[in-house]
Amino acid sequence: MKTKFVSLLAILLGLIIIIFPIMGVIGVSSLIGLSVLLMSIYLLVIGVTIIDYNTSGAILDLILGIVLLLLSICLIFNPALLGFLTEISLYLAGIMLIIVAVASLINNRNSRYGFYIGIAGIVLGLLYIIIGTYLSNPIILGTLIGIWLVVSGILKLMDR
Numbered sequence: 001m002k003t004k005f006v007s008l009l010a011i012l013l014g015l016i017i018i019i020f021p022i023m024g025v026i027g028v029s030s031l032i033g034l035s036v037l038l039m040s041i042y043l044l045v046i047g048v049t050i051i052d053y054n055t056s057g058a059i060l061d062l063i064l065g066i067v068l069l070l071l072s073i074c075l076i077f078n079p080a081l082l083g084f085l086t087e088i089s090l091y092l093a094g095i096m097l098i099i100v101a102v103a104s105l106i107n108n109r110n111s112r113y114g115f116y117i118g119i120a121g122i123v124l125g126l127l128y129i130i131i132g133t134y135l136s137n138p139i140i141l142g143t144l145i146g147i148w149l150v151v152s153g154i155l156k157l158m159d160r
Contacts, residue, residue: 014149
């Protein structure tokens with residue numbers, strides 16, 4: 001039941017991230033902050049659900065979730081911070097996506113599709129960094145995080 005809930009949550013959060021950039025009403029800082037916020041919610045939920053059988057992975061997910069939560073709050077409520085962290089935040093979000101993917105590889109090593117979830121996160125994290133370097137379009141960057149969440153949710157649902 002927990003796995004199904006987490007899978008559906010990942011799909012829902014991913015779709016929200018993919019839909020929000022299309023609306024175009026949120027500023028760059030808020031959009032990146034929202035994407036990171038939804039990823040942190042996902043990590044916090046995963047950390048709580050796997051704590052029974054994978055303590056080290058749960059602690060890693062909880063720490064990453066808290067760090068991303070703080071970063072997202074700073075980006076959402078302090079738009080001036082984006083001016084200071086623009087270059088760093090693009091790389092930081094991509095690096096965090098890669099770190100989350102590696103944690104997913106570690107946490108899901110016994111599942112059938114866990115490897116693919118981790119690899120998808122690493123590839124999308126690298127794409128995030130590359131696209132962020134040359135394009136810095138928040139719509140595309142937010143969509144990449146959304147795609148990873150949707151792919152992760154679908155693969156977790158298939159891994160029953």
